[in-house]
Amino acid sequence: MTTAPERATSAPAPDTDTATGTTGSTASGTTRLRRIAERERTPLQRLVDGAVGAGSPLDGARRAAGRMLRDRVVPVLEPITGFGWAVLVVTVAALVLGIMLGWKELIVIGIAGALLLLAGIAFIIGRNRYRIELDLAYTRVVVGERALGRIEIHAASPKPLLPATIEVPVGRALASFHLPRMRPGDVHEDVFAIPTSRRTILQVGPVRSVRGDPVGLLRRQVKWTDPVELFVHPKTVQLDETAPGLIRDLEGITTRDLTNSDIAFHALRDYVAGDDRRYIHWKSSARTGSLMVRQFEQTRRSVLALGLSTNPEDYADPSEFETAISVLGSVGLQAVRDEMDVVVQTSRRTLPATTGKRLLDGLSGVEWSPRHDRFLDLAATIGQAHAGASVVLLHAGAVVDPALVRRARTLLPSQARVIVVSAVQGASPRIQPIGDVVLATVGAVTDLPRVMRGVALQ
Incomplete structure (x- = not known):
């Protein structure tokens, strides 16, 4: 289903939808989510944010206009697909040229395009209310294993909900589910499996509902959950009991630094006031007639x-x-x-x-x-x-x-x-x-x- 990770994140739903959702696993950290959000933004959003971002020389009035453009105009234009923009441009051009040149054929083409766009709008308007839960059985698997996921969708609207498509990005791949018409209180559940052919970190989600017209002019999507990270670990083997001797050092390593207490014995020296009497070497002290204490080489972990x-x-x-x-x-x-x-x-x-x-x-x-x-x-x-x-x-x-x-x-x-x-x-x-x-x-x-x-x- 997927071979490489793709970052994705949740975003607030438009004003016409109420988005509430939860995930069964902890999402990624704040920094990573910021990067994911950056990748999820559309070119139109990036253009507007660049015009009103921090450090912009625009004055207060122009910034306010920019914020209004971002908050009100962008959500309206965002559902238009690439094919929809092409139809819109052709429609406007046909109507303008048809009226200016008096070509009825162009006017007919413009009217047909306008009717297609109006019909597409009828497919995407309306309020949807879902409560969606995304849950992965395991967020860490070994390469070659299949990761199982589950989506549970609750109808949270007091009115019946029209059929829709549910999409779950999995890395660079995309899993799609058909969501039938749901009555208030209905629950729909789908289970999916993610094959892991290589070691990687996959972004699963965010879960989003998609509504669009049959022609593909408009596509309206609402995100309901945060993304969940799936770690695909490399294959490992357990070492035998004889092998750890290579990497285990119970006594640490000795250094040339001398100390008064340690494990590696170095030499004897004369006792000085303050030395720990536990390290007095009594046999050598008796032979020399003066107190002798042990000196050690310092060991480190x-x-x-x-x-x-x-x-x-x-x-x-x-x-x-x-x-x-x-x-x-x-x-x-x-x-x-x-x-x-x-x-x-x-x-x-x-x-x-x-x-x-x-x-x-x-x-x-x-x-x-x-x-x-x-x-x-x-x-x-x-x-x-x-x-x-x-x-x-x-x-x-x-x-x-x-x-x-x-x-x-x-x-x-x-x-x-x-x-x-x-x-x-x-x-x-x-x-x-x-x-x-x-x-x-x-x-x-x-x-x-x-x-x-x-x-x-x-």
Whole structure:
């Protein structure tokens, strides 16, 4: 039904309709809804808003006229379709030329066009009152699964309602339902399924009712609900119990900073006033005749940095990009379960990874672009922004070769263990040591548990 997301939003109904509706799921945030509303505006609305917007040099009277044009004239002209505008122009031109030149044929054409427009108006006038509920069974599904949705329409008018069409935008696609004539208190329900063939974020809704004439001159639509976001997560696999040893560090990583209390023992020194007596080394104190205390190397909590190249030039095939995302999601989920500090850096931005749900939601919206940084630039970004990382996993495609891996290693933190995951469509899983870096090749995300077991033994 759909392959890519499309943003949409709700808008107030015209004065001749009363729009009341609810959604079964939480809509997107205020910023995103503003962007959706911007895309939903018609060219006529954009033109008027540009004339009366903030910073316009128009004086107060002209601004007031502009607001009146936007609030009263635009809703009247908005139902006219492209074909309707063409008929309107031809009608006016035929009447004017026919009267000026005295051509009866043109006058007849103009009268016929005017009658068509008047008949179209008769189809769209009238007051509709609905209460519509849009509900998705799940707002998060895995790619390949079908998301089920339900629309429940209540007739909220004291008078019978004429038949109409109900439209539900789903990404770039559009689902349409025929709404029969409804009496007061009637309830109509429709169920629809959304196939998910690729990882993405879909905007489902807003639900709108549409009334128009048979010729297609006029089309009047009223929005009744807010849009609902459907997250299509990448496929992931659960790692074996032996694999998490790669990304789990119970003691953290040691540094060269010295401290009076920690885990990693460094040396003994003379006791000074204020030292904690729990760390006095009594055997050494008895042998030297003076109090000696233990000194430690400071340890820090380990950090796992996951990097993903989003430049198409780092992949030989789009499927490699999807495999790399699935691998990153699988490793990231395991790290979140292990309560590690996880950072996810793409070529464009840092993704939230405080919970597994937020991580997968972020990965659902990742797209690639030739304008994004390439593999080496990504490594440099991680080396600068996450210098304290103890483990770094970089994800890319078949284009990444050993020479590129060696160059990337010089840009990453020196204390970090580095693993580069190369997603190669159809390749057999293998592990190749390159200095102190491990280059792991996976042909599919299902190869990941086996590869991780091998990497953990390196």
